[in-house]
Amino acid sequence: MSERFYHPSPPHDGRARLEGDEARHLARVLRAKPGDGVTLFDGRGNAWTARVASVGRDVVDLDVGEALPANDPPRSSVTIAVALPKGDRQKWLVEKLAELGVEALVPLVTARGVAEATDSARARLERGVIEACKQCGRDRLMTIGAAATLPETIAAAASGTTILLADPAGEPLETPAAGAALVLVGPEGGFTPEEIAVATAAGARRVRLARHVLRIETAAIAAAARLA
Amino acid sequence: MSERFYHPSPPHDGRARLEGDEARHLARVLRAKPGDGVTLFDGRGNAWTARVASVGRDVVDLDVGEALPANDPPRSSVTIAVALPKGDRQKWLVEKLAELGVEALVPLVTARGVAEATDSARARLERGVIEACKQCGRDRLMTIGAAATLPETIAAAASGTTILLADPAGEPLETPAAGAALVLVGPEGGFTPEEIAVATAAGARRVRLARHVLRIETAAIAAAARLA
Numbered sequence: 001m002s003e004r005f006y007h008p009s010p011p012h013d014g015r016a017r018l019e020g021d022e023a024r025h026l027a028r029v030l031r032a033k034p035g036d037g038v039t040l041f042d043g044r045g046n047a048w049t050a051r052v053a054s055v056g057r058d059v060v061d062l063d064v065g066e067a068l069p070a071n072d073p074p075r076s077s078v079t080i081a082v083a084l085p086k087g088d089r090q091k092w093l094v095e096k097l098a099e100l101g102v103e104a105l106v107p108l109v110t111a112r113g114v115a116e117a118t119d120s121a122r123a124r125l126e127r128g129v130i131e132a133c134k135q136c137g138r139d140r141l142m143t144i145g146a147a148a149t150l151p152e153t154i155a156a157a158a159s160g161t162t163i164l165l166a167d168p169a170g171e172p173l174e175t176p177a178a179g180a181a182l183v184l185v186g187p188e189g190g191f192t193p194e195e196i197a198v199a200t201a202a203g204a205r206r207v208r209l210a211r212h213v214l215r216i217e218t219a220a221i222a223a224a225a226r227l228a
Numbered sequence: 229m230s231e232r233f234y235h236p237s238p239p240h241d242g243r244a245r246l247e248g249d250e251a252r253h254l255a256r257v258l259r260a261k262p263g264d265g266v267t268l269f270d271g272r273g274n275a276w277t278a279r280v281a282s283v284g285r286d287v288v289d290l291d292v293g294e295a296l297p298a299n300d301p302p303r304s305s306v307t308i309a310v311a312l313p314k315g316d317r318q319k320w321l322v323e324k325l326a327e328l329g330v331e332a333l334v335p336l337v338t339a340r341g342v343a344e345a346t347d348s349a350r351a352r353l354e355r356g357v358i359e360a361c362k363q364c365g366r367d368r369l370m371t372i373g374a375a376a377t378l379p380e381t382i383a384a385a386a387s388g389t390t391i392l393l394a395d396p397a398g399e400p401l402e403t404p405a406a407g408a409a410l411v412l413v414g415p416e417g418g419f420t421p422e423e424i425a426v427a428t429a430a431g432a433r434r435v436r437l438a439r440h441v442l443r444i445e446t447a448a449i450a451a452a453a454r455l456a
Contacts, residue, residue: 099446101439136440211329212364218327225453
C-alpha cells in the first residue's frame with residue numbers, strides 16, 4: 001500500500017493539489033520528489049493513484065491516475081455515542097474506532113461527563129480520523145457528530161437501529177446485532193439512573209461488554225470490535 | 229467499589245503490609261488515614277476488605293477483614309501472543325488486554341518485530357497489568373509470558389486450544405471460539421510467509437478482525453473483545 005493522502009474534493013482535469021497538513025506530510029516528512037507515487041482518497045469512499053507533479057513550499061501538485069476499486073462496504077452501520085474521556089484517551093479512542101470501521105462517533109453530553117466537545121476538540125478528533133484513515137486504508141472518513149444529549153442522539157437514529165447501552169450491570173452481549181447499531185457509552189462515573197431510564201424507555205438494551213469494569217474508551221472499542 | 233491495592237501474598241493473622249508503589253499510592257496520592265477502608269487483592273483471584281491501621285513513610289499496615297466473593301470465572305481462556313509495538317502503544321495494549329479479561333500476553337519474537345521484550349520492558353508491562361487490575365476490579369492478574377518465537381508459543385498451548393493468526397488476508401472471524409484460544413498478532417510489517425506457513429502447519433487459522441488494516445495493538449484488542 002503506497003502512502004495515502006486525504007483530498008476532500010474530486011480531482012479536476014486529472015490534477016489535485018494538497019495543502020496544509022497533507023502537503024507538509026508529503027513534502028517535509030516524506031520529502032517527496034516529482035514522479036513519486038501516492039494514493040489519494042476523498043473521505044467519501046473514492047480513491048485514486050497519483051504521482052507528484054511538483055513540490056512547492058506549502059503545496060504539492062499531483063497528477064491523478066486511475067480510480068481504485070472501492071473498499072468493502074461496511075458489514076453494518078455502527079454509531080458510537082460516547083461521553084468523551086480526557087486527554088490522550090480521546091485521541092486513542094478516535095484512532096481505534098476509525099480503524100475498526102465505525103461509521104460515526106457522537107460526543108455524548110451527560111450529567112457526569114468531564115470532557116467538552118468544543119470546536120477545537122472536534123477539529124482535533126477530525127484530524128485524528130484523517131490520520132487513522134490514511135494509515136489503515138479506509139477511504140470513507142468516520143464522521144464526528146455534533147455534541148448531543150441522550151434523547152437527541154436516540155431521536156437521530158434511523159428507525160430499526162439496534163440501540164445498546166454499555167452497562168456493567170447489563171446482560172452479556174452474546175450475539176452481535178445485524179444492521180444498524182447505536183452504542184451508548186457513559187462517562188467514568190456512569191450514566192445516572194435518569195439517563196438509563198430515558199434510554200431504556202426509548203428501546204435501548206443494557207449490555208455488558210466484558211467481565212470487568214471498562215474504561216470509557218475500552219468499552220467503546222470493545223463494542224466496535226464486536227459490531228462494526 | 230473502594231480503592232483496590234495489590235498484595236501478592238495472603239494476609240497473615242488478619243494483617244497485611246503494603247510497600248513500594250502500592251504504599252506510595254495509598255499514603256501519598258490518596259493521603260490515607262487510619263480507619264480508611266480499601267480492598268486488597270492477591271492477583272490470584274482472592275480479595276478482601278481491609279482498613280488502614282497505620283501509615284509509615286514507605287509502608288502502610290492494614291487490618292484485613294472478610295474475604296470478598298470471587299470474580300466471575302473467565303468465559304474462556306484467551307492468550308494473546310503479540311509482536312510488541314513501540315512506546316506508549318505497548319502500555320495501552322497491556323491496559324486494554326487486562327481490562328478485557330485476557331489471561332496471558334506473550335511477547336512474540338518475529339522476523340520483522342521492532343520492540344524487544346527486555347527484562348525492564350516486561351517489568352513495565354507487569355506494573356501496567358497491576359494498575360489495570362486495580363482500576364477495573366480484576367482479582368486475577370494477566371500473565372506476561374517470557375518472549376517466545378511462534379513455534380515455541382504454539383508448542384506451549386494446551387491441546388485443544390483454538391489457534392488464530394490475525395491476518396488482513398484471512399477469513400472473517402464470524403463465530404467466537406469457545407474454550408481456550410491463542411491469538412497470534414504479528415508486527416507492523418506483518419508475519420513473513422515462512423512464519424505464516426509454520427503457524428498454519430501447526431493448525432492456526434488465518435482470521436481477519438476488521439475490514440481495514442489494523443495496528444498491532446488494535447488487532448490484539450479487537451481479538452480480546454471478541455474472544456475473552
